[in-house]
Amino acid sequence: xxxxxxxxxxxxxxxxxxxxEARARVRQRLESRGRRPRFxxxxxxxxxxxxxxxxxxxxxxxxxRDGDDGVAVTALPELDPRPGQFVLIEARHSYTDEQGRATxxxxxxxxxxxxxxxxxxxxxxxxxxPAWTPPQEVAFGxxxxxxxxxxxxxxxxxxxxLPVDAAGMREWLERRMAGNGAEVDFWELESFLQVTYLPxxxxxxxxxxxxxxxxxxxxxxxxDADGRTGLALGFVTEGVGVSGGGTIxxxxxxxxxxxxxxxxxxxxxxxxxxxxxxxxxxLVDAPAAVRDGxxxxxxxPIPVTAPTEMGNMWMTPQPSPSTTVPDEEQPELEIRSTLxxxxxxxxxxxxxxxxxxxxFTPVPTP
Amino acid sequence: MLTLDxxxxxGRSLGEPEMFAQLFDRHADEIFRYAARRLxxxxxxxxxxxVFLTAFRRRSGYDTTRxxxxxxxxxxxxxxxxxxxxxxxxRARAMARLAAxxxxxxxxxxxxxxxxxxxxxxxARALTRLNAGERDLLLLLAWADLTYEDAALALGVPVxxxxxxxxxxxxxxxxxxxxxxxxx
Numbered sequence: 001x002x003x004x005x006x007x008x009x010x011x012x013x014x015x016x017x018x019x020x021e022a023r024a025r026v027r028q029r030l031e032s033r034g035r036r037p038r039f040x041x042x043x044x045x046x047x048x049x050x051x052x053x054x055x056x057x058x059x060x061x062x063x064x065r066d067g068d069d070g071v072a073v074t075a076l077p078e079l080d081p082r083p084g085q086f087v088l089i090e091a092r093h094s095y096t097d098e099q100g101r102a103t104x105x106x107x108x109x110x111x112x113x114x115x116x117x118x119x120x121x122x123x124x125x126x127x128x129x130p131a132w133t134p135p136q137e138v139a140f141g142x143x144x145x146x147x148x149x150x151x152x153x154x155x156x157x158x159x160x161x162l163p164v165d166a167a168g169m170r171e172w173l174e175r176r177m178a179g180n181g182a183e184v185d186f187w188e189l190e191s192f193l194q195v196t197y198l199p200x201x202x203x204x205x206x207x208x209x210x211x212x213x214x215x216x217x218x219x220x221x222x223x224d225a226d227g228r229t230g231l232a233l234g235f236v237t238e239g240v241g242v243s244g245g246g247t248i249x250x251x252x253x254x255x256x257x258x259x260x261x262x263x264x265x266x267x268x269x270x271x272x273x274x275x276x277x278x279x280x281x282x283l284v285d286a287p288a289a290v291r292d293g294x295x296x297x298x299x300x301p302i303p304v305t306a307p308t309e310m311g312n313m314w315m316t317p318q319p320s321p322s323t324t325v326p327d328e329e330q331p332e333l334e335i336r337s338t339l340x341x342x343x344x345x346x347x348x349x350x351x352x353x354x355x356x357x358x359x360f361t362p363v364p365t366p
Numbered sequence: 367m368l369t370l371d372x373x374x375x376x377g378r379s380l381g382e383p384e385m386f387a388q389l390f391d392r393h394a395d396e397i398f399r400y401a402a403r404r405l406x407x408x409x410x411x412x413x414x415x416x417v418f419l420t421a422f423r424r425r426s427g428y429d430t431t432r433x434x435x436x437x438x439x440x441x442x443x444x445x446x447x448x449x450x451x452x453x454x455x456x457r458a459r460a461m462a463r464l465a466a467x468x469x470x471x472x473x474x475x476x477x478x479x480x481x482x483x484x485x486x487x488x489x490a491r492a493l494t495r496l497n498a499g500e501r502d503l504l505l506l507l508a509w510a511d512l513t514y515e516d517a518a519l520a521l522g523v524p525v526x527x528x529x530x531x532x533x534x535x536x537x538x539x540x541x542x543x544x545x546x547x548x549x550x
Contacts, residue, residue, distance in 0.1 A: 004536045
């Protein structure tokens with residue numbers, strides 16, 4: 001080493017240790033972002049995947065409404081979560097790449113009611129896990145999780161305390177979803193919505209708050225992936241990809257029930273089409289045994305079908321004995337469609353180059 | 367548990383985003399120390415968060431033929447630190463002033479007079495004589511212990527550029543610290 005360099009090296013100032021609180025904040029931030037790509041997975045995984053397409057099974061709650069075309073669609077119930085319970089959120093996702101190849105997968109998210117039960121877990125089954133994925137540490141049965149910072153909280157008790165007015169909710173959104181230079185990171189917002197259930201008052205405030213964000217375009221009477229009619233709040237995200245993909249332009253719509261402000265799903269166009277539909281909401285006393293990198297304090301997990309047979313898991317909705325639904329209206333689970341096995345396809349999805357300079361611009365009127 | 371190299375971790379984090387947290391666990395302390403030496407601990411906290419969140423977003427562009435992610439992370443850190451250049455220079459000038467305010471007889475190497483976390487005034491003064499690119503290179507070599515090749519990777523320039531930049535900055539350091547390098 002040159003002596004001038006060595007002189008600086010020998011006289012380098014000391015540095016204090018990295019504070020634990022700052023470390024926890026960044027780690028939780030990374031983990032919360034880590035959740036996002038689960039819903040974008042087929043677009044991101046740059047690997048050849050062998051994908052078993054699992055036929056969608058529509059689980060209907062009694063009281064399901066008919067869509068405009070007369071096809072039965074799913075109505076999402078209002079829940080009354082109690083301490084100790086978990087909200088189980090089930091969703092169906094599809095991704096069709098630019099060559100028209102489709103993949104389908106399902107997610108189940110368990111959102112704790114109490115903050116002491118951790119940050120919740122998400123399970124994906126279907127297309128999004130590369131075959132070589134090593135088993136993750138099973139996050140269940142712990143007696144304690146690291147303290148949760150506000151920025152990572154998704155427990156129902158916390159969300160039920162959020163503002164019920166649009167201005168207050170917008171302030172919260174800006175604090176919680178602050179992106180890189182952008183006022184609200186729309187992907188982070190979706191990631192949050194996908195794994196949470198909010199009381200109706202907060203949902204209404206949230207919809208109103210999103211409407212006020214710069215660049216948001218409101219479209220009425222859109223149809224979601226489940227055939228429901230909804231109100232779409234859309235963004236166009238433009239950015240320059242770092243791995244040479246040129247300008248990326250993605251239109252993303254969050255779809256809400258106009259009557260109840262329930263989050264129904266998303267529709268995402270650009271580098272293929274991605275759609276999701278929330279198909280069931282229920283309350284359970286314990287999550288199933290899923291693999292997730294998160295931490296969850298929970299009773300011993302309920303065994304589920306082995307991953308190799310995970311298709312079956314979706315054919316057999318698990319009305320666990322602990323399922324509790326408020327009020328007298330116990331929705332009856334009813335399988336509407338029969339399973340139609342579909343062929344196994346090999347898919348090589350196109351990765352979306354991620355951008356360091358994403359700006360939100362208004363969606364142009366078509 | 368099997369220890370994976372950085373490239374494997376980053377590759378897997380495309381399918382398993384939570385694996386990226388392991389990269390953070392592995393390198394956060396080092397990136398924090400580097401940033402803290404340059405900017406002080408408060409700004410360094412922000413920088414570490416920015417570095418790893420940016421790295422996470424860019425992970426699909428990582429060259430997985432490089433098992434060690436440190437040059438890549440230091441490259442991102444260098445850009446994040448550059449955003450705080452004015453703060454860095456204020457800090458360096460404030461420390462350099464300590465030297466000016468102390469008349470002769472002040473031995474700045476004596477441990478009891480210079481707190482451990484402060485840059486020695488004379489070094490601070492020398493740093494203020496370098497331009498931003500020279501400062502980045504010098505400190506990647508001296509404080510991050512990168513090789514010339516790794517520093518070139520971090521800065522996104524050819525090794526030849528590093529060598530010529532190094533030549534200039536060594537001359538400037540010698541001029542700024544004549545008492546240390548009087549023979550050169």
